[in-house]
Amino acid sequence: MKTKSIQAVNDFVVKFANVNGSGSASANELFARSILRMGVPVSPRNIFPSNIQGLPTWYEVRVTERGWLGRRGGVDLMVAMNPQTWNQDLAEIEPGGYLFYDSTRPMPVSKLRDDINVLGMPLTDICNATYEDSRQRQLFKNIIYVGALAALLDMDAGAIAELIGEQYKGKEKLLKPNLTAMQMGRDYALSHLKCPIGLRVKKADAVGKKIFMEGNSAAALGAVYGGATVCAWYPITPSSSVAEAFERHCKRLRVDEASGKNKFAIVQAEDELASIGIVTGAGWNGARAFTATSGPGVSLMTEFIGLAYFAEIPATIINVQRGGPSTGMPTRTQQADILSTAYASHGDTKHVMLFPEDPKECFEFTAQALDLADRLQTPVFVMTDLDIGMNTRLCDPLEWDDARVYDRGKVMSAEELQAGKDFGRYLDVDGDGITYRTYPGTHPTRGAYFTRGTTKDRYARYSEAGPDYVDNMQRLLKKFETAKTLVPKPLLTAAQHPARFGVLYFGSTSPAMSEALDGLAALGIYVNALRVRAFPFQDEIADFVAAHAKVFVIEQNRDAQLKTLLVNEAHINPASLISVLHYDGTPITARFIVKEISAVSAALNVRPLKKDKAA
Amino acid sequence: MTYLTKPKLHHPTLQKNKVGYTRRDYEGKISTLCAGCGHDSISASIIQACWELDIQPHRVAKLSGIGCSSKTPDYFLGSSHGFNSVHGRMPSVLTGANLANRDLIYLGVSGDGDSASIGIGQFAHIMRRGVNLTYILENNGVYGLTKGQFSATADAGSKSKRGVVNRDAPVDTVSLALQLGATYVARGFSGDKKQLVPLIRGAIAHQGAAFIDVLSPCVAFNNHEGSTRSYDYVREHNETVNRLDFWPTRDAINVEYREGEVIDVPQHDGSILRLRKTQPDYDPLDRVKALNHVAEHQAKGELVTGLLYIDPDADDLHAHLNTVDMPFNQLGVKELCPGAGVLEKLNAAMR
Numbered sequence: 001m002k003t004k005s006i007q008a009v010n011d012f013v014v015k016f017a018n019v020n021g022s023g024s025a026s027a028n029e030l031f032a033r034s035i036l037r038m039g040v041p042v043s044p045r046n047i048f049p050s051n052i053q054g055l056p057t058w059y060e061v062r063v064t065e066r067g068w069l070g071r072r073g074g075v076d077l078m079v080a081m082n083p084q085t086w087n088q089d090l091a092e093i094e095p096g097g098y099l100f101y102d103s104t105r106p107m108p109v110s111k112l113r114d115d116i117n118v119l120g121m122p123l124t125d126i127c128n129a130t131y132e133d134s135r136q137r138q139l140f141k142n143i144i145y146v147g148a149l150a151a152l153l154d155m156d157a158g159a160i161a162e163l164i165g166e167q168y169k170g171k172e173k174l175l176k177p178n179l180t181a182m183q184m185g186r187d188y189a190l191s192h193l194k195c196p197i198g199l200r201v202k203k204a205d206a207v208g209k210k211i212f213m214e215g216n217s218a219a220a221l222g223a224v225y226g227g228a229t230v231c232a233w234y235p236i237t238p239s240s241s242v243a244e245a246f247e248r249h250c251k252r253l254r255v256d257e258a259s260g261k262n263k264f265a266i267v268q269a270e271d272e273l274a275s276i277g278i279v280t281g282a283g284w285n286g287a288r289a290f291t292a293t294s295g296p297g298v299s300l301m302t303e304f305i306g307l308a309y310f311a312e313i314p315a316t317i318i319n320v321q322r323g324g325p326s327t328g329m330p331t332r333t334q335q336a337d338i339l340s341t342a343y344a345s346h347g348d349t350k351h352v353m354l355f356p357e358d359p360k361e362c363f364e365f366t367a368q369a370l371d372l373a374d375r376l377q378t379p380v381f382v383m384t385d386l387d388i389g390m391n392t393r394l395c396d397p398l399e400w401d402d403a404r405v406y407d408r409g410k411v412m413s414a415e416e417l418q419a420g421k422d423f424g425r426y427l428d429v430d431g432d433g434i435t436y437r438t439y440p441g442t443h444p445t446r447g448a449y450f451t452r453g454t455t456k457d458r459y460a461r462y463s464e465a466g467p468d469y470v471d472n473m474q475r476l477l478k479k480f481e482t483a484k485t486l487v488p489k490p491l492l493t494a495a496q497h498p499a500r501f502g503v504l505y506f507g508s509t510s511p512a513m514s515e516a517l518d519g520l521a522a523l524g525i526y527v528n529a530l531r532v533r534a535f536p537f538q539d540e541i542a543d544f545v546a547a548h549a550k551v552f553v554i555e556q557n558r559d560a561q562l563k564t565l566l567v568n569e570a571h572i573n574p575a576s577l578i579s580v581l582h583y584d585g586t587p588i589t590a591r592f593i594v595k596e597i598s599a600v601s602a603a604l605n606v607r608p609l610k611k612d613k614a615a
Numbered sequence: 616m617t618y619l620t621k622p623k624l625h626h627p628t629l630q631k632n633k634v635g636y637t638r639r640d641y642e643g644k645i646s647t648l649c650a651g652c653g654h655d656s657i658s659a660s661i662i663q664a665c666w667e668l669d670i671q672p673h674r675v676a677k678l679s680g681i682g683c684s685s686k687t688p689d690y691f692l693g694s695s696h697g698f699n700s701v702h703g704r705m706p707s708v709l710t711g712a713n714l715a716n717r718d719l720i721y722l723g724v725s726g727d728g729d730s731a732s733i734g735i736g737q738f739a740h741i742m743r744r745g746v747n748l749t750y751i752l753e754n755n756g757v758y759g760l761t762k763g764q765f766s767a768t769a770d771a772g773s774k775s776k777r778g779v780v781n782r783d784a785p786v787d788t789v790s791l792a793l794q795l796g797a798t799y800v801a802r803g804f805s806g807d808k809k810q811l812v813p814l815i816r817g818a819i820a821h822q823g824a825a826f827i828d829v830l831s832p833c834v835a836f837n838n839h840e841g842s843t844r845s846y847d848y849v850r851e852h853n854e855t856v857n858r859l860d861f862w863p864t865r866d867a868i869n870v871e872y873r874e875g876e877v878i879d880v881p882q883h884d885g886s887i888l889r890l891r892k893t894q895p896d897y898d899p900l901d902r903v904k905a906l907n908h909v910a911e912h913q914a915k916g917e918l919v920t921g922l923l924y925i926d927p928d929a930d931d932l933h934a935h936l937n938t939v940d941m942p943f944n945q946l947g948v949k950e951l952c953p954g955a956g957v958l959e960k961l962n963a964a965m966r
Contacts, residue, residue, distance in 0.1 A: 036966075207966075209962075209966075210966075211962050211965035211966055212965050212966065213965050221961070224951075224952075224953065225952050225953065225958070227946075227947075227948060227951040227952060229714075229715075229943040229946060229951065230711060230714045230715060230943065232707075232710075232711065253953040253957065254951070254953075256939050259939060259940070260937075261937050261938060261939040261940070262936060262937050262938050262939065263938075263939050263943075263946060263950060263951060264938075265714045265932075265933075265936045265938055265943070266936070267710065267714070267744070267932075267936075269707065269740070270736055270737070270739075270740045271736065273704060273707065273737075274704075274706075274707040274710075274736070274737055274740065275707075276707075277700070277701075277704045277706075277707025277708050277710070277711065277737070278707050278708070278710050278711035278714070279711060280700070280707075280708055280711060281678070281698075281700075281707065281708035281709060281710060281711025281712035281713075281714075281715070282711035282712065282714050282715040282943070283711070283715075284698060284708070284711070284712060284715075285676070285711070285712040285715035285716050285719075285944055286715055286716065286943075286944030287711075287714065287715030287716070287942075287943040287944045289711060289714075289715070303701050303704075304701060304704065307700065307701055397959075397962040398958055398961070398962055399955075399958070400952075400954065400955045400958045401955065402954050402955045404948070404952075405947075405948050406947065406948050406951075438696075439716070439944055440673075440676045440695070440696030440712070440716070440719060441673055441674050441676070441696070441716065441718070441719050442673070443673060444671060444672075444673045444694065445673070445694055448673060448693070448694050448695055448696050448697075449696065449697075450688070450689055450696075450697040450698075450699065451696070451697065451698040451699065451700075452698075452699040453699070453700070453701060454699070462689075
């Protein structure tokens with residue numbers, strides 16, 4: 001081999017190329033979790049097709065003691081289990097990297113590369129010799145290669161055995177064969193292959209109290225903690241697992257012990273129009289309700305979203321974004337629904353959006369969205385994406401303050417109505433644009449009103465009079481101003497040195513951005529970074545832009561949608577913004593951001609600070 | 616219609632029901648529909664039925680879609696919350712509202728454009744789910760508010776006011792409701808309040824998905840020669856299978872009937888639906904026969920009315936979902952939030 005083999009401890013990328021439906025997912029996750037158990041952070045990602053069985057699927061594990069959880073790009077060790085994608089998988093390996101494959105039928109040298117290390121193991125032969133049943137042969141093959149990787153990467157076999165033990169607790173029939181298969185793979189590798197290779201996992205203490213969780217499950221748990229009782233949804237990738245997780249969580253946490261009855265209702269609706277309709281009806285009637293969907297679903301919901309905006313009905317919508325437009329790339333990630341969501345529906349509308357960065361914020365923001373929807377009496381969107389939603393991500397433990405109560409917003413009670421308090425459904429008594437509502441059935445003679453999508457006066461009486469309409473629309477704007485004070489504030493990561501340039505980013509770009517800041521600093525390029533966490537934009541965002549010569553706006557879409565919204569809504573001069581756009585459906589990487597920003601910085605004639613001077 | 620506002624003062628001698636309300640207390644705003652509109656008769660029937668049932672008006676939530684029919688909830692039960700939602704989507708909004716508070720009475724009002732065209736999907740699915748409601752479809756065969764286009768319930772061969780003949784097959788909402796699992800299915804005629812009021816009372820008392828298709832002629836656009844939804848046509852082709860009497864309790868029945876003339880159907884709330892047969896062989900407890908009967912008469916150009924089907928053991932969406940008895944909108948953080956201790960355990964399981 002001409003190229004030097006890659007040598008790395010706790011800092012490399014392993015990619016598994018599998019066939020969809022072959023049972024590889026649980027084995028691959030076992031591999032990732034075993035490394036976590038060794039105290040080394042990992043960042044796994046599913047790269048999967050819109051398919052149930054037969055098409056290629058990949059699982060990429062970034063091993064990263066420094067905790068860089070963004071996708072790195074490039075592959076150091078390819079576990080090539082799918083002949084369909086052989087050429088593509090082979091090409092992806094970094095020079096000096098490693099290829100592990102099933103050598104039952106050895107590959108001719110012409111099918112390999114001469115700048116990589118090839119590790120063959122006759123997995124099919126081993127399985128055929130050991131197992132009679134064809135399904136067993138398939139499933140245990142996956143566990144066998146995990147065992148082999150444990151030897152090749154010098155992993156702690158005890159950690160793997162422990163995890164297998166937890167997974168099959170109480171299922172002795174499954175536990176033992178899995179342990180045996182893992183051990184078989186490990187033994188074979190130890191006796192037939194040079195172990196360990198240049199890539200190694202070494203015990204560390206870099207995981208701490210962190211948890212390993214999918215964003216969709218976290219959002220669903222946020223809905224449980226936030227008091228949602230009604231969930232209406234229509235299956236759509238990548239959001240379906242939000243509703244499914246909500247059901248799972250509720251079955252554990254929301255069944256009334258005394259009666260055995262449910263403190264939740266989940267309706268799989270006939271389409272997205274019905275799911276948002278059910279949420280709207282429940283919100284109107286005083287229950288906390290949410291739906292989870294993706295871009296195409298939001299498109300279908302827009303008529304109702306306009307109604308909820310105009311009639312002022314609380315609704316929480318979790319938009320797990322995927323690649324658009326149209327059916328687009330249903331199993332790939334993007335941040336491409338920013339504009340369609342911000343202005344969803346006809347007429348003058350705008351909507352509150354929250355941008356979580358990881359599962360922890362999916363949990364927090366979903367719970368907060370339910371409060372905000374009640375407080376603001378309007379649709380509130382949690383704008384997550386496939387990268388956060390459908391990958392298991394390491395994040396800080398979830399937190400809840402038991403002193404917290406739900407903010408049900410301005411709801412006039414029967415007692416207040418009885419006492420003669422003036423009730424105007426659209427009457428702004430507090431000057432914040434938010435008016436009082438009543439729940440149906442509150443009082444025999446007072447507080448009833450007619451909810452409609454047509455224009456009305458302050459007392460909810462039908463009116464097509466221009467002044468009534470304008471009065472109402474202006475109040476809605478005032479309410480949107482109030483929203484600024486309630487939504488999560490942007491978070492600043494200040495450069496270690498005075499910086500002429502700034503970066504604005506949001507959502508799932510966060511881990512790649514943190515790593516990029518480190519990479520840029522290593523190049524002597526210092527930038528201040530502001531993570532936008534909500535729309536409407538607070539004044540801090542415009543101030544941040546004004547304080548820098550140029551500001552990069554990092555987005556995962558083609559059309560610079562956040563930038564458009566910033567120009568439109570925060571009145572930022574577009575000339576001060578430079579877009580960095582990544583939209584091929586894969587998660588953005590630190591490498592990409594560093595490359596883009598350093599190239600532009602060079603073009604802008606920025607002289608990097610010398611490292612020694614900077615230090 | 617009139618531009619006079621209704622006086623709020625009631626005549627002191629007006630009769631009060633058991634909960635102390637007069638009929639006037641069940642009225643709403645002055646109708647803005649055309650004079651003679653069948654829909655106004657339906658509104659009057661709803662008012663009468665609610666008054667007779669001793670329902671407190673504010674315990675009713677009335678929801679509708681878009682169109683002439685969907686405007687009517689503003690014209691009855693003025694002390695109830697109303698929701699005029701989006702076109703064809705009343706069923707989903709009502710489903711959500713019903714989930715939020717199971718203690719209210721839900722009245723869904725829709726039209727044939729709203730339910731059989733744009734909203735046929737939602738109509739179908741609310742019946743399937745068995746949401747506890749009274750769904751009143753005010754069926755006139757045309758789009759009134761957009762001035763006389765055919766709706767999907769217009770019969771093939773019927774003629775529009777402009778002389779156009781409809782060639783498309785009609786959607787029969789009664790047959791659909793029967794197929795889709797509605798547990799109370801009736802058809803009435805806005806011109807026959809005597810038949811309609813008990814049908815509405817029975818539907819409200821029914822604890823499940825109750826559907827009433829009410830033939831309701833449009834005086835402006837579908838009351839002419841050649842229409843199959845005109846007052847004259849409906850009167851001439853009305854084939855009533857039974858007349859319904861509603862009794863709040865069995866004890867209240869004090870009318871004698873001849874053996875074999877009536878069918879008594881007890882309801883969950885203790886009330887009795889007594890059906891006086893006008894067609895001796897008709898069995899309203901048999902869904903399949905009901906479907907056949909409707910289809911046979913439809914083929915002859917006849918409109919079958921009466922209580923067509925009832926399942927006395929019906930349950931509803933809340934039963935299917937096994938929800939708690941307390942309305943969701945009264946549950947607070949104490950009932951709903953598992954708390955920090957549980958979260959710590961969940962965190963531990965994710966390490």
